[in-house]
Amino acid sequence: MIRWRYGTVRAVRGSWSGCTELEVDVEAREGEDAFSCKGLAYDALVGVPEPGERVLLNCNAIAKGLGTGGYALVIAVPDRLPADVDEPGHIVKARYTPMQAMRLAVDEDDSPHRAAVETCESLEGMPVVVADLHSALAPILAGIHATWPEAKVAYVMTDGGSLPAWFSRQMDQLSDRLCCTVTAGQCFGGDLEATNIHNALIAAKVVGGADIAIVAQGPGNLGTGTVWGFSGTAAGEAVNAAAVLGGRPVASLRISEGDVRERHRGISHHSMTAYGKVALAGADIPVPDELPADLEDKIKSQLAELPDRHRLIAVDSAGLIAAMEELPVRLSTMGRGLDRDRVYFVAEAVAGRHAAILLAESPQT
Known part of the structure; x- marks a missing residue:
């Protein structure tokens, strides 16, 4: 379950919005x-530990050698508890765990945004x-802004990965390019909180003023x-939610030329299952106009297996590499950058470009 350990903070390595990264000396236990x-400490949950302070840690990620989440997570600074914070909101996220957090959701009674959310009947395309x-967040955003620089983009973070939004350095670095972030379901820490993806999408539009929303799980x-x-x-x-709310779902493809696992080469089985079996509503599926020569036949064969309810759309990828290289973040997926998995990032960027084209063609624009 949890590998409980005590440790002492040796140094603060750095920080970003909501997080403090530490170097910790973990105390020995019998046989270890x-x-x-x-x-890693989440500031709003445990405070900011200081060098020399003793901390209570969860060391599961260290023991299992996890990549993305490979930190000893600070559970508490036992000798210096943070002050109580009395704020409105009674929505509980990370429910019934020792770290459950009370948040103000856009759709609860105390929210100033409840009426706007409750009366919204459609995402209006x-x-x-x-x-x-x-x-995928960064390349999609690059594709949008390379095509429509003025587009207001919201990020809706779902709870399949990290629950605290603060864990994402990418979100912190891209914050000035996003009109808002909305944390849906059990995840928390966005500019806005929502109980589920449906109200998160509505909040992105009516509260955040978004022209386009990007939906993806956290790290x-x-x-x-x-x-x-x-x-x-x-x-x-998410495709189903966008469709039922009157939005225009754009399903980005997870394509890889650098993944050694056969199930992820070409179009990942994740995309094939999510869009081929889980998504019951139709979506636009943008496809880069240029595909790796050694995978082109395989990718086209996979595309032919997707249901007819989806619309396959070839999208010009010109200029998108340059747009991604200008981002303030280091592009990386599963430890691979542009040089090792170019098609992954291009496929995500063309999805952003297609969304921007839809926005430009909208009668409301």
Whole structure:
């Protein structure tokens, strides 16, 4: 379950919005040596630990050698508890865990936005770009702004990965390019909170003023290698939510030329399952106009297997590499950058470009 350990903060390594990264010395337990590792504290939950302070840690990620979440997570600074914060809101997220957090959701009684959310009957054709991985956020955003620089874009974070939005450095670095972030379901820490993806999309439009929404889970995709056993099935449910609310679903493809796992080469089985089986509503599926020569036949064969309810749309990718290279974030998916998995990032960027084209063609624009 939880590997409880005590440690001492050796140094503060750095910080970003909502997070403090630490170097911690973890105390030995019977049969185990002491060791040092990176630690992470969520400021709003436990305060900001200082060098020399003793901390209570969850060391599961260290023991299992996790990549994205490979930190000893600070559960508490036992000798210096943070002050109570009395704020409005009674929606509980990370429910019934020791770290459950009380948040003010846009759709609860105390929210100043409740009326606007409750009376919204339609997204009125707002493009909603759906992605499997959190790493898609940056390239999709680049594709949007390379095509329509003035577009106001919201990020709706679903709860398949990290629950605290603060964990994402990418979100912090892209914050000035987003009109708002909305944390849906059990995740929390966005500019706005919502109880589910439906009201998160509505809030993005009527509260955040978004022209386009990007929906993706937070960092830390979960996958077991089985047909249905991955957190990205939520991408198919996001297509359904966007459609039922009167939005325009745009399903970005997870394509890879650099992944050594056959199930992810070409179009990932995650996309094939989420859009081919979970998404019951039709979506626009943008496809880069240029595909890797050694995978082109495979990708076209996979596209032919997708249901007829979806609309396959070839999208010009000219200029998108340059747009992505100008971003203030380091592009990375599963440890691979542009040089090792170019088609992944281009496929996400053309989805953003297509959403911007839809926006430009909208009679309301």
